[in-house]
Amino acid sequence: MVLLVALGIAALAPVTQEPPTFTRDVASILFEHCVSCHREGGIGPFSLETYAGARERAGLMAAKTRARTMPPWLPDPGTEPFVGERRLPDEAIETLRWWADGGAPEGDPVALPAVPRFLSGWQLGEPDLVVTMSEPYVVPESGRDVFRSFVVPVPTEHDRFVEAMEFRPGNHEVVHHAVVLVDAVRSARHLDALDPGPGWAGMQAGLAESPDGHFLGWTPGKTSLEVPEGMTWRLPRGSDLVLQLHLLPRPDAAPVQVQVGFHFGEAPTRTSTRLRLGAKAMDIRAGEARYRIRDAYRLPVDVELVGLYPHAHYLGKEMRAWAEFEDGRRHPLLHIPDWDFNWQAEYRFARPVSLPAGAALAMEFSYDNSAANPRNPHDPPRRVLYGPESSDEMGDLWVQLVPKREADLAALKLDFARKETAARLTGYRFKxxxxxxxxxxxxxxxxxxxxxxxxxxxxxxxxxxxxxxxxxxxxxxxxxxxxxxxxxxxxxxxxxxxxxxxxxxxxxxxxxxxxxxxxxxxxxxxxxxxxxxxxxxxxxxxxxxxxxxxxxxxxxxxxxxxxxxxxxxxxxxxxxxxxxxxxxxxxxxxxxxxxxxxEAAIAAAPGFVPARFNRAAVLARQGKTDEAALALEQLLELEPDHREARELLSQIDLRTPRRR
Ligand code: HEC
CATH class of the missing domain: 1.25.40.10 (Tetratricopeptide repeat domain)
Known part of the structure; x- marks a missing residue:
């Protein structure tokens, strides 16, 4: 104990004396928090792998880290911790500032830690199956960011359960982020056929979905997408993937040809689902600086929250999500003070958050449609309505959760479907x-x-x-x-x-x-x-x-x-x-x-009387009279006037009188 405390103090002590140097103090910060993007061939606009690269931007780095625009990480601390938080510790920000103020010295080259190697191979070992975009896509030389979607068929002979997915962009320099959806009915292929060139412009996705409530998002520095314990997702046989890519224009860029590797596992022991809070009716007048939407949903069953995926476009400003208990207590779940469409991501809780039935999930987003919003896509500002294009607005908070008891899943989905139906009706009528x-x-x-x-x-x-x-x-x-x-x-x-x-x-x-x-x-x-x-x-x-x-x-x-x-x-x-x-x-x-x-038919539709009757008839034919009689009695509870069922039951009773 005593020794540990003493070491802790010793480790903090020297920094307070002499100004930091690149090799001893700064490199380790940059290598841990920055070079996943700021490296040769990365999406960052310059490399921070070397002293020369870092020295040139010492002042800018100090300013951007102080303002917390770099590394890009939108949520404020103070809510539940998330997996893979990219937040810089205060000491690191202080070190970068002090280093810049002190003239950005290099220090003793011997102290330089090893530059991280970004493995080119698969991070989780050889995948069970690898799929690749059929054609490479070359980004434009310049202009606005490109949002483009691609279909990638997955040749599977039967349904599989995915434990982890690895994403390799093919060109780290231009793939800013990606969302992966599963299209079990291959409904998006026609979108590809309608658009010349590989893939299609925009984010339309046919009937493709996030599988079983999982968000499959990728951002640089994140290689594998592993599911929480026991929560594999189903990849139906012969599905397509739909890749929605946010791409950066670059001159002479190498083509993008994404590869996705799958690691398969067992069927899930817990199935997650997702709910959507938000608004489908939005009408933001030009110049409005604080337009707000709010929504809430009372949970009908006990749940564990797995993660959150907030979504708005360029006018989105501040986002809050919280849980509200029946006694009025609030528990914050997410606070994004300054939303940035370009850095959207999903946030998975480091530990699942338990909420009892009766608690509500709630959200409030605000939007700035004034000229003072530097991200406003319209100059001068214009009235903006709800819609899917990035010049329209949206306001969704997707919540991934699992019911505490697997048996509650259907009740949860049904209850939520009512809310969603009402929201969608309102949205269409509004339009x-x-x-x-x-x-x-x-x-x-x-x-x-x-x-x-x-x-x-x-x-x-x-x-x-x-x-x-x-x-x-x-x-x-x-x-x-x-x-x-x-x-x-x-x-x-x-x-x-x-x-x-x-x-x-x-x-x-x-x-x-x-x-x-x-x-x-x-x-x-x-x-x-x-x-x-x-x-x-x-x-x-x-x-x-x-x-x-x-x-x-x-x-x-x-x-x-x-x-x-x-x-x-x-x-x-x-x-x-x-x-x-x-x-x-x-x-x-x-x-x-x-x-x-x-039995499968009855499980899917318990009121399906003909399936019950035919099952009973086959059982009777097999001589399993007790089972047949029981099945017929259950049927007659549903439909007392079912004549054939009564007849068959009395025949069984005649042949083999049963004790009741
Ligand atoms: C996830 C990728 C990523 C990480 C991690 C990251 N950056 Fe960046 N950085 C970018 C991109 C992309 C840009 C270009 C501007 C933009 O898109 O915001 C950028 C821009 C910058 C700029 C220039 C800003 C300007 O206005 O010219 C600085 C300085 C910077 N980053 C420093 C850092 C530092 C320091 C770290 C680590 C502490 C870091 N970045 C981590 C992706 C990243």
Whole structure:
């Protein structure tokens, strides 16, 4: 004990005497905190690996570190600690200042610590799978920062669980940061096809998502993205990655060709999810210096917070997030005093933060749309609305969390979905108030209203969208779908044909027309449409299911089985696909397998009575009368008037009277 204390004092003592030197005091600070970016071939505008490089900028370094603009790290201390904090200790800032004031002396070369080597190989050992951008991308020589997205297919034979992901930018000089999303249905490929050159401009991502609530972000100096203990994420078979890159223009830059390495592990023992707080309706008038948004969400179950991902564009200024307990106590989670879009990142708590059911998550962001905001993209300032482009604004706080009890996950997701639905409805209505001819908002609002059962209003919105843009294929396809649900097959087919005539034809339209043709007992035509939908989206679970039905109708059971299986493997909770699999297998003598598919169907949809009945019937056929009877009793609790179930139950009771 005594010895340790004495050493501690000894280690601090000498600095207080003579002015610091580069080799003894400064180099170790720069090597630890700066050279991951400020090195030959790094994204920093100069190298700080050598004395010469550092001496030239001694004053600037002192100023930037004092102002805490370097190293770039947005959160203030005083909340929960985060993994990989890039905050400089006060002593280091003081050392840099004193060194600059003292004329930036070099000192004894012998004292120089080793310059860190940035390993060119994989940091976590050879990955299980490596994928690479199919084409290199060359950044422009000059101009504004580039935001560009790329699809990278992941050739996997079955679903995998990812324990760690390594990101290698291919050119450290120009990749400022990256966000990685997973596109299980390959929905983003058409964005690539629409844009000449590798990838596409902007951050559109189709249906790609952050997997199981994990944020997969990369910034220089961070090599691997490892999941917290037991929280691997599912990489569905045949997924694409969508890489959203923030790139810096440089003359003569080497091409960017990102590589991603995966390390696979076991299925997760805990599944995380993510919630979004924030606003979808924003209207910031020109000159407004303190526009604010606030939001809160009361947790329905006990949770542990894993991390936060705040998001705003260039007008974002100050961000706060906190937890609020039922007794009114507040616990700060994040404070960013001066938001900078260019240095956005996700923040993972060093230790998960436990919150009980009843506590609320809350956030407040402020925005500066005045000319005094040096990052304002408009000069002079202009009215700015909510929107995805970086000249629009956004205000999201994504929260990654796990329920304390795995069994609470579904309840949490359902509860949150209600809040999210309300927020999205408000957002679309807000947009339409400002521009009634915003066809995308009309389309999206219609989709939500249709899902909420308001089919007629949805149809009116879609008709309006199609009036504004007559070749809006997705809106045409949805109009067809809603008319079909209304029983108006002829009109439905008319809209599907129009959707298919538009270019590119959306796979949904082929899928929907296939469904109509099935209902019209035309499996040949149906098959052709499902196949065209699948040619576009190979992992389109509903189209596999439809193709299975078409093939089954044509007596091709083996092929049908294959497509039902594909549907159920792409979407493990696809109850109908499991049901059909169960039926086909039962017919061909695969009784055990059929029962397990019926059980999967029931697990996904507990009220799915036909699956319950067929399971009971197969059990009875196998002579498992007790199990069959129990299954039938459970079914009758759900649907007391189910005649066949009553009959089967009484037959079982006649044959083998049971004791109750
Ligand atoms: C994560 C990457 C990264 C780290 C770590 C980093 N920098 Fe920087 N630095 C940059 C980039 C990029 C720029 C260019 C300006 C910008 O984008 O903010 C920059 C700019 C600077 C500038 C010039 C600012 C100006 O206005 O001309 C100084 C000085 C500087 N950094 C010093 C440091 C010091 C000292 C450290 C370590 C204590 C450090 N940086 C750590 C990326 C980094």
């Amino acid at each position: 339409l108030d400002r521009n009634p001819e915003d066809e995308k908002a009309l389309f999206s609002l219609a989709g939500m209203l249709a899902a909420l059962g308001e089919r007629e209003v949805a149809i009116r919105h879609l008709e309006e969208a199609v009036r504004v843009r007559p070749d809006f294929a997705l809106a045409l396809s949805d109009l067809g779908r809603l008319h079909f649900l209304n029983g108006d097959v002829e009109r439905a087919v008319g809209f599907f044909d129009r959707a298919i005539a538009a270019s590119p034809a959306p796979p949904q339209a082929h899928h929907n027309l296939g469904t109509v043709r099935l209902a019209q007992r035309n499996p040949e035509d149906a098959e052709a449409h499902f196949r065209r939908a699948l040619a576009e989206w190979p992992e389109f679970a509903e189209a596999h299911y439809g193709l299975g039905e078409a093939l089954e109708a044509r007596g091709e059971s083996n092929d049908a089985l294959r497509h039902y299986r594909r549907a159920a493997s792409v979407k493990p909770d696809f109850a109908l696909a499991h049901f059909r699999l169960g039926n086909l297998l039962a017919k061909e003598g695969g009784e055990e397998a059929s029962i397990s598919h019926y």
